[in-house]
Amino acid sequence: MEKTVKRVIGIDVGGTNLRGALVTQDGRILKRMKIPSEAHRGIDAVVDNLVNLITTIDEGNMPSGVGFGIPGIIDSRNGVITQAPNISNVHDYPIREMLSKKLDGDTRIVIENDANCAAVGEWWMGAGRDVDSLIMLTLGTGVGGGVILDGKLWRGADGMGGEIGHMTIYPDGPRCNCGNFGCLETYSSATAVRRMVDEALADDTIETTLEKEVLEVEPGHIPEVVMKAAIAGDEVSKNIWEKFGTALGIGMASCVNILNVEMIVIGGGVSQAWEMFIDAARKELTARGLRAPSERVKVMQSVLGDDEGIIGASYLALHEGY
Amino acid sequence: MEKTVKRVIGIDVGGTNLRGALVTQDGRILKRMKIPSEAHRGIDAVVDNLVNLITTIDEGNMPSGVGFGIPGIIDSRNGVITQAPNISNVHDYPIREMLSKKLDGDTRIVIENDANCAAVGEWWMGAGRDVDSLIMLTLGTGVGGGVILDGKLWRGADGMGGEIGHMTIYPDGPRCNCGNFGCLETYSSATAVRRMVDEALADDTIETTLEKEVLEVEPGHIPEVVMKAAIAGDEVSKNIWEKFGTALGIGMASCVNILNVEMIVIGGGVSQAWEMFIDAARKELTARGLRAPSERVKVMQSVLGDDEGIIGASYLALHEGY
Numbered sequence: 001m002e003k004t005v006k007r008v009i010g011i012d013v014g015g016t017n018l019r020g021a022l023v024t025q026d027g028r029i030l031k032r033m034k035i036p037s038e039a040h041r042g043i044d045a046v047v048d049n050l051v052n053l054i055t056t057i058d059e060g061n062m063p064s065g066v067g068f069g070i071p072g073i074i075d076s077r078n079g080v081i082t083q084a085p086n087i088s089n090v091h092d093y094p095i096r097e098m099l100s101k102k103l104d105g106d107t108r109i110v111i112e113n114d115a116n117c118a119a120v121g122e123w124w125m126g127a128g129r130d131v132d133s134l135i136m137l138t139l140g141t142g143v144g145g146g147v148i149l150d151g152k153l154w155r156g157a158d159g160m161g162g163e164i165g166h167m168t169i170y171p172d173g174p175r176c177n178c179g180n181f182g183c184l185e186t187y188s189s190a191t192a193v194r195r196m197v198d199e200a201l202a203d204d205t206i207e208t209t210l211e212k213e214v215l216e217v218e219p220g221h222i223p224e225v226v227m228k229a230a231i232a233g234d235e236v237s238k239n240i241w242e243k244f245g246t247a248l249g250i251g252m253a254s255c256v257n258i259l260n261v262e263m264i265v266i267g268g269g270v271s272q273a274w275e276m277f278i279d280a281a282r283k284e285l286t287a288r289g290l291r292a293p294s295e296r297v298k299v300m301q302s303v304l305g306d307d308e309g310i311i312g313a314s315y316l317a318l319h320e321g322y
Numbered sequence: 323m324e325k326t327v328k329r330v331i332g333i334d335v336g337g338t339n340l341r342g343a344l345v346t347q348d349g350r351i352l353k354r355m356k357i358p359s360e361a362h363r364g365i366d367a368v369v370d371n372l373v374n375l376i377t378t379i380d381e382g383n384m385p386s387g388v389g390f391g392i393p394g395i396i397d398s399r400n401g402v403i404t405q406a407p408n409i410s411n412v413h414d415y416p417i418r419e420m421l422s423k424k425l426d427g428d429t430r431i432v433i434e435n436d437a438n439c440a441a442v443g444e445w446w447m448g449a450g451r452d453v454d455s456l457i458m459l460t461l462g463t464g465v466g467g468g469v470i471l472d473g474k475l476w477r478g479a480d481g482m483g484g485e486i487g488h489m490t491i492y493p494d495g496p497r498c499n500c501g502n503f504g505c506l507e508t509y510s511s512a513t514a515v516r517r518m519v520d521e522a523l524a525d526d527t528i529e530t531t532l533e534k535e536v537l538e539v540e541p542g543h544i545p546e547v548v549m550k551a552a553i554a555g556d557e558v559s560k561n562i563w564e565k566f567g568t569a570l571g572i573g574m575a576s577c578v579n580i581l582n583v584e585m586i587v588i589g590g591g592v593s594q595a596w597e598m599f600i601d602a603a604r605k606e607l608t609a610r611g612l613r614a615p616s617e618r619v620k621v622m623q624s625v626l627g628d629d630e631g632i633i634g635a636s637y638l639a640l641h642e643g644y
Contacts, residue, residue: 073614082614147581154471155582156581156583157582157615157618158582158618160612161580161582163579163612166612167576167580168491168572169493171491171492178612180575180610180611250490250493254489254576255580257482257488258483258484258489258577258580259483259580260477260478260479260484261479262479287501288503289502290482290485290500292395292480293478293480293482293485
């Protein structure tokens with residue numbers, strides 16, 4: 001019998017699309033598939049679509065495992081989605097159990113928070129492939145985080161480890177979705193960029209080339225507009241990125257002082273604006289980090305981009321089934 | 323031959339005294355010894371005194387290992403004291419090598435930062451004996467920290483992990499000894515209490531029962547004076563403890579969001595003022611921590627007190643020799 005390479009499926013469960021890939025045990029993507037998630041129809045529709053993706057991507061062959069990266073609060077040990085803002089009406093949903101019923105009983109099913117999957121992906125096949133410890137930050141609508149220590153995802157006692165987006169940067173800062181004030185997420189996310197644009201436009205004494213229409217752009221695309229304006233010389237836009245990077249750097253310095261990791265990887269859609277914020281971020285890291293840890297840590301842009309969650313979920317399906 | 327219980331020596335290397343104990347493999351202290359460290363005479367004198375303590379505490383019997391808890395920047399892997407503010411002229415001193423020459427070559431020698439030893443001690447035999455993950459904070463002249471994850475001390479890439487005292491709480495706060503501004507240490511330490519007293523006394527418009535003489539008290543004893551004044555009703559003193567606890571709580575919330583540990587243990591001399599600051603700290607923890615991690619985490623006063631470093635160093639000598 002020919003020796004076959006073990007293969008699993010990694011799936012990024014987005015609010016709009018399910019993006020899946022067939023991945024080998026050495027991290028190669030053999031095939032991709034993208035279908036609508038129909039999350040607005042609720043979790044049953046999402047599960048049906050997931051089953052469809054899983055059963056068709058390898059022409060009917062069942063994989064040894066499937067890993068899911070899901071935005072939200074995930075109880076990975078029990079295979080339960082505690083909360084997922086992008087899927088209608090999901091609360092304490094036992095997705096592993098529901099999927100097991102519909103799939104081959106031998107298929108290992110692993111679910112994990114999407115930012116944790118991104119961290120694992122970058123560590124396994126991306127920017128962090130040569131290090132044992134890293135912190136991943138995904139800058140998007142919010143700020144996701146994941147922590148790899150000693151070559152393992154640190155989940156914490158409730159699977160809630162790595163919520164770096166909710167560390168306090170400025171105790172008297174703006175209110176965050178989480179209820180706290182001045183979280184990293186309130187300065188270094190697309191939502192934060194939108195808020196800062198809004199504040200600037202509301203003040204008639206401030207001159208800027210940004211226009212009110214910016215606020216009608218889909219939130220995820222606002223950073224791009226503000227990036228272009230900054231490049232064209234708009235001071236307000238430059239200042240927004242300065243604040244964005246400064247908060248990010250303060251957060252990175254505290255993380256490095258606490259964990260002395262080898263690397264920080266920055267991904268997510270807003271990381272495309274890298275050149276806009278990275279100098280301010282590095283400046284704070286150097287000024288605020290203890291010498292050895294801040295000199296040691298490499299700050300890198302993510303390498304796998306949109307694939308990092310899929311690759312990370314695949315790794316977990318291969319190695320960390322509960 | 324009678325089966326003997328394995329025994330090691332744990333030593334707390336203070337600037338004034340060396341406090342050692344003979345400790346069994348199950349964490350019992352059999353015998354204690356305290357001698358002057360003579361740190362002002364430099365590291366050679368300290369080493370001579372350490373050898374004296376080690377060779378006499380068990381009536382000449384050599385232990386299987388010796389663990390040292392040392393305040394400062396410790397390269398535990400290489401057995402080198404990188405920096406130790408309390409010992410004259412120490413810089414990159416290979417203490418393990420120097421001690422090995424003077425002791426039996428079979429004796430395992432482990433050195434570690436004192437707050438890391440405290441964390442290990444509380445996890446092994448103290449407040450954290452039933453948990454797998456905890457954060458230790460030692461509130462003294464400065465704020466030391468240690469992180470236990472999955473039943474292991476997290477040292478980080480350079481042995482600098484756990485420097486929680488140097489996470490930024492208020493980015494525009496006072497300058498810290500480390501060069502950063504607004505570190506936890508600048509709000510929640512004896513030095514911070516002294517600074518806040520100083521600021522209050524310098525302002526003639528502020529009424530307080532504290533007197534200028536307070537500033538001449540040895541820094542480590544100032545918190546006691548301010549505690550008594552607060553209990554007697556002095557508003558300035560109460561306010562100092564409120565600020566102390568608030569900063570501590572902001573730091574705890576960020577730590578809990580990042581690491582989702584089961585417990586935070588608070589020790590060190592200033593933790594004696596527990597009742598003064600713990601309510602403000604818990605309030606911030608609840609307000610700023612994500613729900614599951616902040617409800618989960620137990621915040622405890624240290625149990626072992628002055629012994630925590632000795633017990634932790636003993637554990638490392640038993641289990642983690644490099």
